[in-house]
Amino acid sequence: MSLRGKAAIVGAWEHPTRFAPNKTMFQIMAESARGALDDAGLTIKDVDGLCTTGVGMGWMGLLGFCDYLNLTPSYVDSTAIGGSSFVAHTAHAAAAIAAGLCETVLIVYGSTAASQRFAIGTGGVAGGGEPCDQYELPFGPTTVGSYAMIAQRHMHDYGTTPEQLAEVAVIARQHAALNPDAKYREPITVADVLASRIVSSPLHLLDCCMISDGGGAVVVTSAERARDLKKPPVYLLGAGEAVRHTARGTRDFLEVAAAQSGRLAFERAGVSHREIDLAMVYDSFTITVIVTLENLGFCKRGEGGAFVSGGRLRFDGDFPLNTDGGGLSSNHPGMRGMFLLIEAARQLRGEAGARQVRDCQIALVHGTGGNLGTRHSGATLILSNQVG
Numbered sequence: 001m002s003l004r005g006k007a008a009i010v011g012a013w014e015h016p017t018r019f020a021p022n023k024t025m026f027q028i029m030a031e032s033a034r035g036a037l038d039d040a041g042l043t044i045k046d047v048d049g050l051c052t053t054g055v056g057m058g059w060m061g062l063l064g065f066c067d068y069l070n071l072t073p074s075y076v077d078s079t080a081i082g083g084s085s086f087v088a089h090t091a092h093a094a095a096a097i098a099a100g101l102c103e104t105v106l107i108v109y110g111s112t113a114a115s116q117r118f119a120i121g122t123g124g125v126a127g128g129g130e131p132c133d134q135y136e137l138p139f140g141p142t143t144v145g146s147y148a149m150i151a152q153r154h155m156h157d158y159g160t161t162p163e164q165l166a167e168v169a170v171i172a173r174q175h176a177a178l179n180p181d182a183k184y185r186e187p188i189t190v191a192d193v194l195a196s197r198i199v200s201s202p203l204h205l206l207d208c209c210m211i212s213d214g215g216g217a218v219v220v221t222s223a224e225r226a227r228d229l230k231k232p233p234v235y236l237l238g239a240g241e242a243v244r245h246t247a248r249g250t251r252d253f254l255e256v257a258a259a260q261s262g263r264l265a266f267e268r269a270g271v272s273h274r275e276i277d278l279a280m281v282y283d284s285f286t287i288t289v290i291v292t293l294e295n296l297g298f299c300k301r302g303e304g305g306a307f308v309s310g311g312r313l314r315f316d317g318d319f320p321l322n323t324d325g326g327g328l329s330s331n332h333p334g335m336r337g338m339f340l341l342i343e344a345a346r347q348l349r350g351e352a353g354a355r356q357v358r359d360c361q362i363a364l365v366h367g368t369g370g371n372l373g374t375r376h377s378g379a380t381l382i383l384s385n386q387v388g
Contacts (some may be wrong), residue, residue, distance in 0.1 A: 002268065003091070003094045003095060003098055003236055003238070003239065003268070004236075004237050004238060004268065004269060004270065004387075005223055005235050005236075005237065005387040006094055006097065006098040006222070006223055006236070007093065007094035007097045007098065007220055007221065007222055007223060007226075007235070007236050008220065008221065008222075008223050008226040008233035008234055008235045008236065009090070009218050009219065009220055009233070009234040009236075009341065009345050009383070010040040010042075010219050010220070010221050010225075010226045010229045010230075010231060010233055010234075011036040011037055011038075011039040011040025011041075011042065011217070011218060011219035011231065012036055012039060012216075012217075012218045012219075012234075012341065012342045012345040012346065013032055013035030013036040013038070013039050013216060013217055013218075013342070014032075014035075014181065014214075014215075014216040014339060014342045015028050015031060015032045015035070015110070015214055015215040015216055016181045017213050017214060017215075018114070018181075018183040018212045018213060018214060018331055019114050019115055019212065019213050020112065020115055020213045021112075021115035023112065023213075024112070025056060025057065025110045025111060025112050025215075026057075026064075026065060026068045026110070027110075028110035028111070028112070028213070028214070028215035029052070029065060029068075029108050029109065029110035029215055029217075030068065030069060031215070032108055032109070032110060032215040032216050032217040033069065033106055033108050033217045035217065036106070036108075036216075036217035036218055036219050037106070037217075037219060039219075039230070039231060040219045040221075040229055040230055040231060041229050041230030041231070042104065042219060042229070044069060044070075044071065046104050047071060047073065047104050047105070047106045047219075048073050048074045048075065048102045048103055048104055048105075049073050049074065049075035049076070049077075049093060049096060049097075049101070049102035049103075049104065049105030049106065050062065050065075050066065050071060050073045050075070050076050050077075050105070050106050050107075050108070051076070051077040051078075051079070051086070051089035051092065051093055051105060051106070051107040051108070052065060052078065052089075052107070052108050052109060053078060053079070053080040053085045053086075053109070053335065054078040054080060055080050055085075055334075055335065056111065056334075061078075062076055062078045065108075073102070074101065074102050075096045075101045075102035075105065077089055077092050077093070077096075079092065081241075081243070081369045081370070081377035081379070082335060082368070082369020082370045082376070082377055083282055083284065083334075083335045083336050083337050083367050083368055083369040083370075084241075084282070084337050084366075084367030084368055084369040084377045084378055084379035085335055085337060085367070085369060085379075086107055086109055086218075086335070086337040086338040086341060086367070087337040087340065087341065087365055087366070087367035087379035087380070087381055088241050088337075088367070088377075088379040089107045090107060090218065090220060090236065090239070090341060090381055091236070091239035091241070091379070091381060093105035093107060093220040094220060094236045094239070097220065097221065097222050098222075103221060103222055103225065104219065104220070104221040104225070105219070105220045105221070106217060106219055107217060107218050107219075107220065107338075107341075108215070108216075108217040109215050109216055109217070109333075109335065109338040110214075110215030110333075111213060111214060111215060111333030111334045111335070112213050112333075113211050113212065113213060113333045113334045114211050114212045114213045114333070115213050136374065140374070141371075141373060141374070142200070143284075143371055144199050144200040144203060144208060144285070145200045145373075146371040146372065146373030146374055147200075147203065147284065147285045147287055147288065147371065147372055147373060148199075148200035148201060148202065148203045148287075149253075149373045150253060150254070150287055150291060150372050150373050151165065151202050151203060151285075151287040152201070152202060153253060153254060154254060154287065154290065154291065154302075154304075154305075155202065157254070157302065158301075158302035158303075158305070159305075160290065160302075160304070160305035161305060162193075162194055162202055162204075163190050163194070164290070164305035164306070164308060164309055165193075165202070165203075165207055165286040165287060165290070165305070166190040166193035166194055166204075166206070166207070166286065167190060167308050167309050167310075167313075168283065168286040168289045168290065168308050168313070168328070169188065169193050169206050169207060169286050169328050169329075170188055170189060170190055170193065171308075171311070171313040171314055171321070171322075172283065172322055172325050172326040172328040172329045172330075173185075173186075173187060173188045173325065173328070173329045174187070174314065175314075175315060175322060175323050175324060175325045175326070175329070175330075175355055176324070176325025176326075176329035176330050177325075178315070178353070178354040178355040179324050179325050179330055179355060181330070181331075182324065182325040182329055182330040182331070183210060183212055183329070183330060183331055184210065184325075184329045184330075185325075185329070188206060192206065193206040193207065203285055203286070203287070206328075207285055207286040207287070208284075208285055208328075209283060209284050209285065209326075209327035209328055209332040209336075210327065210328070210329075210331070210332050211332060211333075211334075212331045212332055212333050213333055214331045214332075214333040214339075215333065215338075216338045216339055216341075216342050217338075218338070218341050218342065218345065220236075223235060223387070231349060232348075232349050232385055233385070234344070234345045234348045234349065234383050234384070234385060235383065235384050235385070235386070235387050236381060236382075236383060237268075237269035237270070237271060237362075237382045237383065237384050238264075238265045238266065238267070238268035238269025238270070238271070238381070238382045239264070239265055239268065239379070239380065239381050239382070240260065240261035240262060240263065240264025240265040240268065240378075240379070240380045241261050241264075241377070241378070241379045241380075242257040242258075242259075242260035242261040242264075242377070242378045242379075243257055243375070243376070243377050243378070244256055244257045244375070244376055244378075245374070245375040245376075246374060246375070253372070253373060254291060254294075254301065255295065256291055256292060256295045256368070256372055256376065256378060257295075257368070257376055257377055257378025258292045258295035258296050258366055258368070258378045258380065259295040259296075259297075260378070261366070261378040261379055261380040262295065262296040262297060262364075262366065262378075262380045263297070264380070265364075265380040265381060265382050266297075266382065269382040271362060271382060273296075273297055273298055275362050276298075276362055276363070276364045276382075277320070277357060277359065277360045277361055277362050277363060278320050278321075278323065278344065278347050278348075278357050278360050278362075278363040278364070279293075279296075279298070279319065279320070279321045279322075279363070279364045279366070280321070280322060280323075280340035280341075280343055280344045280363065280364070280365045280366070281293065281296075281321060281322060281340075281364075281366050282327070282336060282337065282340065282366060282367050282368040283322055283326040283327045283328050283336075284327060284332070284336075284368065286328070287372075288368060288372065289304075289308065289321070289322075290304035290305060290307075290308060291304065291372065292366060292368065293307060293308070294307075296364070296366060296380070298319070307319075308321075315352075315355045315356070315357050316357075316358070320357045320360075322343075323343060323347060323352060323355045323357060324339065324342075324343040324346075324355070327339075335369070336367070337365075337367030337369075337379070340365045340366070340367060341365055341381075344363040344365050344383055345383070347360045347363060348360055348361070348363055348383060348384065348385040349385065360385075361384055361385055361386060362382065362383070362384045363382070363383045363384070364380065364381070364382055364383075365380070365381040365382075365383060366378065366379070366380045366381075367379045367380075
């Protein structure tokens with residue numbers, strides 16, 4: 001069954017907080033839900049589907065959040081595949097709507113990672129959660145160490161330079177300067193990135209995403225209903241999901257899940273790479289962007305460093321990317337896929353203000369969850385403000 005044009009994002013709202021020690025996770029989520037519903041011109045009574053990961057929400061956390069909102073949905077999804085979860089939820093919601101399981105789905109996220117001084121990927125879980133954890137938590141790489149190994153491999157194989165990695169961070173900061181909600185808005189240069197301390201070679205501090213509080217929500221409904229609501233619909237054209245793991249030691253670590261999820265999304269959407277006006281790509285680290293763009297097919301393998309150079313990624317450049325400032329400069333509460341969706345919706349609706357991409361009609365969103373160097377997920381969406 002094709003999902004092209006069957007469902008649309010009709011509400012999107014990002015919580016402005018970056019540090020909120022006076023708020024709970026559920027409070028941030030509830031405020032985000034209200035913001036997205038208000039944006040759509042809907043109320044909580046219109047919601048009959050709910051998606052959230054449950055991560056950090058305690059045992060069976062989705063049920064607790066339903067209780068918190070006094071919500072009794074007909075469809076629920078607590079898929080938790082890391083930072084790509086909410087991108088995947090959007091495709092799942094569209095499929096559920098197309099199948100008649102529900103009509104209006106709220107997808108919501110909230111985190112107090114900064115104020116609670118803990119974020120996904122910064123520490124182990126007591127007792128472990130997976131069979132591999134008994135080895136990897138005490139002896140395996142840290143999150144940044146895992147990505148650093150990917151960067152080292154890319155540099156070794158293709159001659160990618162620290163300066164090329166730094167360009168990703170510099171453009172992110174330029175976009176953040178145009179986003180009043182971004183946490184870091186002061187200009188930086190390539191030299192500044194290279195002068196920042198090494199966290200895990202070759203990655204400098206400014207090659208790494210921040211840790212912040214934050215939250216957001218989107219509302220997805222049927223294309224038919226979307227036409228009568230408050231804001232212009234953002235239609236789902238195509239979607240793909242994938243995972244990669246160590247493959248018992250046989251995996252090519254520079255092939256990431258985006259190679260599979262991106263191919264599926266483009267095939268199902270029926271659009272070409274040349275038609276993409278905006279890319280919102282998970283930027284946990286600068287190397288994440290370069291490797292993901294290669295695997296999505298925007299450039300050949302090994303050419304990512306050159307592809308991101310020369311200002312191409314600016315909102316007014318040849319290939320606008322992460323126009324809100326990304327996880328490198330705007331916010332990163334732990335699972336950033338939600339904010340990729342929100343910024344894509346803003347751009348496609350012409351609501352991005354000073355950073356608005358000209359004639360933005362088709363956007364690609366790609367979320368990454370887990371660690372590129374061990375196990376990770378990828379979820380890709382292609383969205384448009386037009387169905388035809």
